[in-house]
Amino acid sequence: MASSKKVEKYYDDMTPGYLDTYGETIQGCRIKDKSADSLNDFLMKSSGLIDGMTILDAGCGVCGPSIYFAKNLDLQIEALTVSGLQVKIANERVISENLTEKIKITKGDYSYLDKYYSPDKFDQVLFLESLGHAENSSKVIESAYNVIKPGGYIYIKDYFPLESYTGSQKKRLKRVIKNLNSSFCYNTLDLNNCLTALRKTGFQITFIKKLDFQIDFEVSYTFEEKFKIDVWDGKEHxxxxxxxEIKCQKI
Ligand SMILES: C[S@@+](CC[C@H](N)C(=O)[O-])C[C@H]1O[C@@H](n2cnc3c(N)ncnc32)[C@H](O)[C@@H]1O
Structure with a gap:
């Protein structure tokens, strides 16, 4: 099981490789034939970010998405990552984009958000392909709840294993998820557990939907090839x- 210490080391080691392949938006699920900015534009609109909000980008990478959001909206952004190297690179990027008034970056663990932020601070907390790294996602959801304002939102973009396979396909799915977890320091989320944790914590579901674009994994496959990561348990993906996308409101 990936702990936050392991995730920290993973991103301290691998961020240069991610930057070479993925660029500054470190997300595997991208829009076919479109740039990372188009993905960030989709996420900004779909999550419902608007001028005047105070938001937390929980698991911010090197701030590719946050920089896009800050350039396009009047936001106050707190950005958090467990990787010291990512904090350093993100700070350099934010300074070079002249966005220090809008984005503040902190090194820390999203399981303990109340250590870094006051209660009821945020209009929205975003987890963009980051919640799946959590050792205990229920704890992270509770931690987010405490720093979100009443009426504010949590927004999660992540992947959730299919449940329809049977027999040998089901076994293969389990092996692939296990490989993904160990190769990417992930703790792939279970949709039912995640929804239960959100609702038990006190969130109400605003929407759950399939990402409404043609998905392209070319960047991920290039990364897997480059680093000789073989997760597919067979020749074909x-x-x-x-x-x-899951969006919920703190009532
Ligand atoms: C796949 S990257 C996504 C980065 C960013 N959201 C983006 O779209 O470019 C996952 C991010 O989650 C962060 N992360 C993972 N576990 C964390 C934890 N326990 N606390 C804070 N950040 C964490 C990693 O440091 C990394 O920045």
């Missing part, structure tokens, strides 16, 4: 998960 097969569909193991659905990519979803």
């Amino acid at each position: 097969f569909k193991v998960a659905e990519w979803l």
Whole structure:
């Protein structure tokens, strides 16, 4: 199981490789034939970010998405990553984009958000392909709840394994998820557990939906090839998960 210490080391070691392949938006699920900016534009609109909000980018990478959001909206952004190297690179990027008034970056663990932020601070907390790294995602969801204002939102973009396979396909799915977890320091989320944790914590579901674009994994496959990561348990890729957006409101 990936702990936050392991995730920290993973991103301290691998961020240069991610930057070479993925660029500054470190997300595997991208829009076919479109730039990372188009993906960030989609996420900004779909998550409902608007001028005047104070938001937390929980698991911010090197701030590719946050920089895009800050350039396009009047936002106050707190950005958090467990990787010291990512904090350093993100700070350099934010300074060079002249966005220090809008984005503040902190090194820390999203399981303990109340250590870094006051209660009821944020209009929205975003987890953009980051919640799946959590050792205990229920704890992270509770931690987010405490720093979100009443009426504010949590927004999660991540992948959730399919449940329809049976027999040998089901076994293969389990092996692939296990490989993904160990190769990418992930703790792939279970949709039912995640929804239960959100609702038990006190969130109400605003929407759960399939990402409404043609998904392209070319960047991920290039990365896997470059670093000789073999997760597919066979020659062909097969569909193991659905990519979803989940948005919930703190009541
Ligand atoms: C796949 S990257 C996504 C980065 C960013 N959201 C983006 O779209 O470019 C996952 C991010 O989650 C962060 N992360 C993972 N576990 C974390 C934890 N326990 N606390 C804070 N950040 C964490 C990693 O440091 C990394 O920045």
